[in-house]
Amino acid sequence: MxxxxxxxxxxxxxxxxxxxxxxxxxxxxxxxxxxxxxxxxxxxxxxxxxxxxxxxxxxNPPVREIGEVCALTELRPGQTGRVIEIDAENPVRSERLQVLGFVKDAEVYLLQTKPTYIVRVGFTEVSVEQSIGAGIKVLVG
Structure with a gap:
């Protein structure tokens, strides 16, 4: 009707x-x-x-449920997650991400996705490329 x-x-x-x-x-x-x-x-x-x-x-990617594991790039702006692992093919890149605060169990907060991913880790706001963010696995919280 x-x-x-x-x-x-x-x-x-x-x-x-x-x-x-x-x-x-x-x-x-x-x-x-x-x-x-x-x-x-x-x-x-x-x-x-x-x-x-x-x-x-x-x-608009689908909203991830709390407790679901996904890539950082699959979060929506305003969602938080806890870093589980970093799949960086380059060990130097992995070290740089750890220096910026992307360590296991660190809480990340996605601020925006366009034109680039802006993430808050602790008191640091970092701009992350899509390819790098896809290698960071988080537990949605």
Missing amino acids: TTCPLCGFEFDGTALSCHASCAFNERCAVICCPNCGYQMVDEQRSVVADRLRRWLARR
Whole structure:
């Protein structure tokens, strides 16, 4: 059932056929309320709504549950985690991360993800590249 946001009339939006004067005919993604004539987008048939839905799904990673292990880059801004391990292929990089505070059981707080990952470790705020952040495993807390 579809409810008109203007008049509140409930109707079956899938049973409606497009107006004969519509240029798009069967491909039309507009639903017209049979009571007041208000036009609204049919989100199931709209190409633009589908692309927007896919874009938002890629842009916003799923929220990680407390106690779940994931990469630092999979956290959302505002989430905290406890460092479990650092998978750095370069031992020098691993040492530098430890000097900055990325040691086992250190609490990290993700401040932002765009244009780069900004993480607070203790009293230090660090900018981390995506490839480096993907190698830092955290326990979501």
